[in-house]
C-alpha cells in the first residue's frame with residue numbers, strides 16, 4: 001500500500017517547496033515509491049486527529065503499513081533504509097551519509113531558520129537592523145566550512161545520498177536571501193540537487209496544490 005504523507009494544504013511559501021514535506025516527497029521520488037497526500041489546513045494541524053500522528057501538530061508525517069512517523073529527518077532515513085538508492089551499501093560510507101543528514105538538520109539548519117525567522121517576523125523590532133548582521137555571520141560560519149569540505153566535488157560523500165538530499169533541502173531555505181551567493185560551489189550543489197528528475201517531480205507535486213482551489 002502506498003505511504004500517506006501530511007502536507008500543508010497551502011504552504012506559506014507560495015509553492016516554492018521550502019516546507020519540510022519537500023525532502024520527504026523528494027526521497028520517495030528518488031526511490032520510486034508512490035505516495036498519497038493528506039493536505040491539512042492550519043486548524044487541521046492542531047486537531048486531535050493530526051495530534052495523534054504528530055505530537056507538535058506539524059507537517060510532515062508519514063504513514064505506511066501501520067507505522068506512523070513524524071520528523072522529516074526520521075522519515076527520510078526510514079525511506080532510505082528500506083529502499084535502495086539513497087544510502088551506500090558499505091557500512092562506513094552509509095554512516096557517513098547519515099552523519100551528513102544529522103549535520104544538515106542540527107548544524108546547518110538552525111542558523112538558517114533563525115535568520116529566516118528574523119526576516120519574516122522581526123522586521124519591525126527596534127533591534128532588527130542590529131541583530132540581522134549577527135544572524136548572517138552565524139549562517140556564514142556554517143556555510144564557509146561546508147563549502148570548504150565540498151570543494152569541487154559533486155556530492156558530499158561520493159555519489160548522491162540521503163545526506164545530500166537533506167543538505168540541499170536545508171540550503172534551499174536560504175531562498176532569496178543571497179547568502180549562498182558567496183559560495184559558488186554550494187550554489188552549484190543546490191542547482192545539481194534541484195536538477196535531479198526526482199526533485200523536479202517532487203517540486204511539481206507540491207506546487208500542484210497551488211493550482212487547485214484554496215480554502216483561504
Ligand code: GTB
Pocket residue numbers: 011012013014018019020021045057058059060070071072073
Ligand atoms: N523538526 C520538524 C521536521 O523536520 O519535521 C519540524 C517540522 C516543522 O517545522 N513543520 C512546519 C509546520 O508544520 C512546516 S515546515 N509548521 C506549522 C506549525 O508548527 O503549526 C517549516 C516551514 C514553514 C514555512 C516555510 N515557508 O513558508 O517558507 C518554510 C518552512
